[in-house]
Amino acid sequence: MYKKFIDDCDIRSNTELLAAITRGLGPFIYDVDSVIVAGSDLIGIGTIKISF
Numbered sequence: 001m002y003k004k005f006i007d008d009c010d011i012r013s014n015t016e017l018l019a020a021i022t023r024g025l026g027p028f029i030y031d032v033d034s035v036i037v038a039g040s041d042l043i044g045i046g047t048i049k050i051s052f
Helices: 002-008 015-030 042-051
Strands: none
Touching: 002 015
């Protein structure tokens, strides 16, 4: 999915690095809530500290 987007936008990229990052992030890249983290929100920071 990301590779197609990068190719469609004609962006130069490192495919091996992209694959490694995607594997490292695991299922979080598909979780809508994982992109909504506020660094100024104390509850969000607490969740990050506990989860990671």
